Amino acid sequence: MPGQGKLTVTVSPVGMSFPLECVAGEVSSTYNQLTLKHPRTQGTVSVTAPSTVRWAVTVGD
Template structure:
């Protein structure tokens, strides 16, 4: 997962036929407009929640 323009990269290893849950929380000093990009192989199912 990449968070721009903050410049964070959070690699997460995918293990076949396993369900994993990961929580990342970031407290920024000011509101920031940005985007989140997830890159995964086509066989990987994922879900993402972003809150501000």
């Protein structure tokens, strides 16, 4: 069962991050799309959340 809390997704090196609220007992989906002015050869997506929050992420180009 998913737990209640907040997770933060951070995209580097573009310096963007956004929080997502999690509700205990509910499964939710969020879709985000970034359009960059300049192509990047490398990037990192990080997720920070308490251990009570269960999450999954898919990243594509």
